[in-house]
Amino acid sequence: xxxxxxxxxxxxxxxxxxxxxxxxxxxxxxxxxxxxxxxxxxxxxxxxxxxxxxxxxxxxxxxxxxxxxxxxxxxxxxxxxxxxxxxxxxxxxxxxxxxxxxxxxxxxxxxxxxxxxxxxxxxxxxxxxxxxxxxxxxxxxxxxxxxxxxxxxxxxxxxxxxxxxxxxxxxxxxxxxxxxxxxxxxxxxxxxxxxxxxxxxxxxxxxxxxxxxxxxxxxxxxxxxxxxxxxxxxxxxxxxxxxxxxxxxxxxxxxxxxxxxxxxxxxxxxxxxxxxxxxxxxxxxxxxxxxxxxxxxxxxxxxxxxxxxxxxxxxxxxxxxxxxxxxxxx
Amino acid sequence: xxxxxxxxxxxxxxxxxxxxxxxxxxxxxxxxxxxxxxxxxxxxxxxxxxxxxxxxxxxxxxxxxxxxxxxxxxxxxxxxxxxxxxxxxxxxxxxxxxxxxxxxxxxxxxxxxxxxxxxxxxxxxxxxxxxxxxxxxxxxxxxxxxxxxxxxxxxxxxxxxxxxxxxxxxxxxxxxxxxxxxxxxxxxxxxxxxxxxxxxxxxxxxxxxxxxxxxxxxxxxxxxxxxxxxxxxxxxxxxxxxxxxxxxxxx
Numbered sequence: 296x297x298x299x300x301x302x303x304x305x306x307x308x309x310x311x312x313x314x315x316x317x318x319x320x321x322x323x324x325x326x327x328x329x330x331x332x333x334x335x336x337x338x339x340x341x342x343x344x345x346x347x348x349x350x351x352x353x354x355x356x357x358x359x360x361x362x363x364x365x366x367x368x369x370x371x372x373x374x375x376x377x378x379x380x381x382x383x384x385x386x387x388x389x390x391x392x393x394x395x396x397x398x399x400x401x402x403x404x405x406x407x408x409x410x411x412x413x414x415x416x417x418x419x420x421x422x423x424x425x426x427x428x429x430x431x432x433x434x435x436x437x438x439x440x441x442x443x444x445x446x447x448x449x450x451x452x453x454x455x456x457x458x459x460x461x462x463x464x465x466x467x468x469x470x471x472x473x474x475x476x477x478x479x480x481x482x483x484x485x486x487x488x489x490x491x492x493x494x495x496x497x498x499x500x501x502x503x504x505x506x507x508x509x510x511x512x513x514x515x516x517x518x519x520x521x522x523x524x525x526x527x528x529x530x531x532x533x534x535x536x537x538x539x540x541x542x543x544x545x546x547x548x549x550x551x552x553x554x555x556x557x558x559x560x561x562x563x564x565x566x567x568x569x570x571x572x573x574x575x576x577x578x579x580x581x582x583x584x585x586x587x588x589x590x591x592x593x594x595x596x597x598x599x600x601x602x603x604x605x606x607x608x609x610x611x612x613x614x615x616x617x618x619x620x621x622x623x624x625x
Numbered sequence: 626x627x628x629x630x631x632x633x634x635x636x637x638x639x640x641x642x643x644x645x646x647x648x649x650x651x652x653x654x655x656x657x658x659x660x661x662x663x664x665x666x667x668x669x670x671x672x673x674x675x676x677x678x679x680x681x682x683x684x685x686x687x688x689x690x691x692x693x694x695x696x697x698x699x700x701x702x703x704x705x706x707x708x709x710x711x712x713x714x715x716x717x718x719x720x721x722x723x724x725x726x727x728x729x730x731x732x733x734x735x736x737x738x739x740x741x742x743x744x745x746x747x748x749x750x751x752x753x754x755x756x757x758x759x760x761x762x763x764x765x766x767x768x769x770x771x772x773x774x775x776x777x778x779x780x781x782x783x784x785x786x787x788x789x790x791x792x793x794x795x796x797x798x799x800x801x802x803x804x805x806x807x808x809x810x811x812x813x814x815x816x817x818x819x820x821x822x823x824x825x826x827x828x829x830x831x832x833x834x835x836x837x838x839x840x841x842x843x844x845x846x847x848x849x850x851x852x853x854x855x856x857x858x859x860x861x862x863x864x865x866x867x868x869x870x871x872x873x874x875x876x
Binding site: 494512 | 678680699700701704705709710712717718719720721725728729730732733734738739740741742743744745746748751787791
């Protein structure tokens with residue numbers, strides 16, 4: 296059946312991603328590995344957005360904020376450790392990822408839960424607007440946070456050693472760490488959307504009123520899904536901070552939230568793997584089109600338009616059954 | 626036990642601006658009976674059902690269910706107590722299969738759903754009861770069909786299967802026959818007749834043949850007010866009902 300085509304697609308995609316750095320080295324293009332790694336990091340963020348956008352039907356227009364919060368948590372902890380400036384009491388922060396990454400996940404997940412608590416009182420266009428408003432508040436908070444660079448951003452010593460064995464300064468090793476995280480997020484996401492919890496979240500997308508009539512207190516499930524997505528975006532942000540050794544509020548600008556939505560829609564909503572393809576395609580076009588023309592947006596816009604018009608279920612949708620409109624692929 | 630009252634509505638009032646859609650409605654549903662609500666268009670039947678289900682808050686009056694005042698409870702809390710409703714407009718989950726739909730309804734009554742890891746489609750505890758219910762409503766052959774591939778009548782049967790799957794003590798059926806052909810309607814009537822005695826039902830329905838064939842008691846709603854309650858024979862004979870609703874000719 297078509298499900299097999301999808302499985303093969305996933306296997307081939309992941310195999311290609313695994314082989315990418317080796318090909319780069321073999322062809323003497325080692326400098327590209329960092330670029331690929333950046334794409335995978337955004338892919339993780341896009342997959343996390345798909346959990347609520349594709350499966351939950353919640354159009355969050357502020358997802359880059361959670362990504363940014365995760366990045367800032369890591370950056371600030373690292374900065375304190377590097378400068379030996381006390382953060383709280385006489386604690387100097389840390390660059391141990393066993394502390395900084397879970398901290399990034401918890402803080403961004405917690406803030407996502409708080410935002411969801413208020414945003415989920417609304418639906419539709421109001422939900423889009425309120426998540427955007429919260430994201431803008433967070434953006435301007437970091438812009439005005441002079442202690443950590445404000446608008447100029449924060450540079451920190453990036454000598455992060457992950458789990459005592461992976462040096463994030465080592466392009467290749469860090470690439471595979473990010474790749475492993477992506478695979479784990481995809482696998483965890485697949486388990487999640489097919490679990491009882493995932494069925495409830497998808498039911499809310501299809502018909503929330505009916506879910507309530509069945510006896511589901513829907514808000515708490517949607518809130519949990521939102522928090523999980525925010526936490527996962529925070530993890531992607533943490534990886535991004537380690538990747539750049541520099542962070543600025545621009546990564547949580549509202550257009551970044553828009554980019555993430557485009558990646559999800561482009562790749563295929565409600566498919567998890569689709570957004571990975573969407574991130575690849577989006578960031579590839581964003582990188583290569585400017586080489587041909589400075590007016591690359593004029594080309595990029597119509598390409599997006601055509602893809603959305605003619606591939607309603609995204610690039611990944613080409614590889615699936617054509618009849619259904621639901622996102623409950625296996 | 627046939628006289629035990631399950632649902633008791635006392636002087637319920639709902640106003641929309643100057644319009645009183647529910648005007649001091651008092652009625653009760655006894656355990657095991659089919660209590661039908663009839664009335665002309667705009668009589669406030671759907672408004673009444675929405676208040677009983679908890680989707681709409683009344684301006685006055687009380688709703689007691691199994692001896693407990695449920696007036697302040699919201700729809701999901703009432704559903705957990707055992708009030709299940711089906712909708713006038715089919716509102717099942719279209720992207721899912723019939724079995725997925727009913728399994729989700731079974732899941733609603735099986736504790737919380739903060740279970741993140743095990744595939745729900747592989748859980749016998751959800752799938753087996755769901756299969757049994759689909760068989761009960763006559764959809765055994767359509768278990769794995771996507772809802773979008775089901776005929777209109779089949780979707781209504783599925784709608785009732787989902788209501789049953791929540792193991793309700795009271796079924797609120799809001800015009801289950803609406804938009805159905807004669808054959809489909811007859812099939813659903815047979816299904817409801819089969820469930821009669823096993824389930825307690827409050828049935829809102831336009832089709833008089835169906836109502837008089839199924840109901841133990843009938844309440845007639847006109848302009849938000851109950852003008853009569855009684856057995857089908859009593860309602861047929863009621864002068865006020867004939868004047869207001871059934872017309873003077875045939876009933």
